[in-house]
Amino acid sequence: MFQKTLGFRIFFWSFLLVIGFFAFFPQLWMISTSLKPATEMFSFSFFKYFDFSNLKRVLSDRTFLTYLRNGIVVAVASSVCSTVVSVLAGYSFSKFRFKGRKTVMALIMVSQAFPQGLLLLSLYPMMQKVGMLDTLPSIILAYIAFTLPVGTWTLKAYFDQVPQSLMEAARVDGSSEWRTMFQIIIPLAVPGMMTIAIYSFVWAWNDLLYALTLISSTANRTLASGMVFTFTGEGGNDWIGMMAASVIASIPVAAIFVFLQRYFIAGLTAGAVKG
């Protein structure tokens, strides 16, 4: 694409160093701080200490473990439900033609831009009324709803790529609509389903706003919102503890990402661009 002239080399190396430092030094600083003994909290040493007792301290805290467990439950449940619902809806949009289809598709797409904070103002009293305030299902439902637009559209794009002739052939062979769907078409969209499963998992794992408001008791808090409560007030100066908790909160999503990167990037960008 570019000729490797002197100017290009200068551009390449200077930005590689500057942006590289900006991108990676903070990551390393987080890890490095989390591994310092408490007495060294304010020293600027960089990976001089490898004291794992902070991580152990955070991980042996009862409350933190409760947050961690809730976080995992919510993320897994949101991920599974969101994927199933999105598969069904995406399949419907891709393979069937019916009245109202285009309207519903546009409506789901537009809903992405509804401010989540505004919806919350109604969801809060609503959950209160049905007695679901401060329960895990309340936020799980919210996360399914918020990941639905991207999920549906991404999977629709996957189903669109399955040639119509494949469905015709199955029909000629006497396969029922349901069998065609579950045994022939859906298995072809597994990469797309992986994308959405990861996307919803990450969304639920990272969300702060809903977890902060719809959940009010320590026993039901998820990791992200739990960390806010652990480290405000007196805990606000425990930078080592904060970095240790941050490292622990980052590991699951970072690991998922490293192993499943190929599903993620291609799938998501395609969904947003093609629609």
Added chain:
Amino acid sequence: MNRSTRNQTLMGWLLLLPAMAIFALMIFYPFINSIFISFTNRNLLYAKSAFIGFDNYRKLFSDPNTLFLIWTTVKFVFLATLMPFAIGLIWALLMNQKFKGSEFVRGLTLVNWIIPGIAIGFLWSWIFNGDYGILNALLGKLGLIDKNVIWFGGKQTSMLAVVTARTWQMFPWYMAFIMGGLQGVSNDQCEAARIDGVNNLQMFRHVIIPAIKPVLILILLLGTIGNLQHFDLINVMTGGGPERATSTFATEVYKKAFKEYSVGRAASLGVIWAMMLSLFSIFYLKRIKED
């Protein structure tokens, strides 16, 4: 209606049922209801509320804080979209060179984007910490400052801190999209331009940018929408302060409703917020329809 159309309609809607139920319950109804709430004096502490017409809106428009909120929101959205966009574009060009280890570096960059906002907020609060932060130490060592800057004490510096954290989080996302766009730039076109004698800068401006323009516009729109909705980092790092200097609609609606309990007023602010958002989403919808 023949049998096949009826079948299509039936199956189509049947499969849509779970999605529609969740959509109606969790998005559509709350949206309409929140608009309704904006015309009431609803308070989180009292069960009863009364219809008060446009009172909330009238108060909002006569409050100088509202104008300031719009200004800080626009400032945040503008900076927090353009900064990561520019860095993401450059980083995408570098990663597209496919040097040894570039795939690994690209993957590592995306870690910034995938980890929880709370972790990023803690990390950058720590880096920007006035007394013990590494940033002051680095700037001091380079001789750029002679005494510690209390970043979260000043209005401009707080905004700078929040935008920096958001840039760090989001530039990999822009990079990912732009790299997708760069794959679509044909080699033939580059070769042809090269034979015509264009230099690298001309190549960038006249061949590459036009080729990836649709993607660039799309991510600028999506990025703007995302920043208009963004809550996590601001809430964790500054809570909108000092003196509302980093407040956006997202943090202000949350504060009005869940700290001051005036849900009605929060809703009226939220409706204005929704209008700002819809402007950009209309553009977005138009774009993806064209493609």
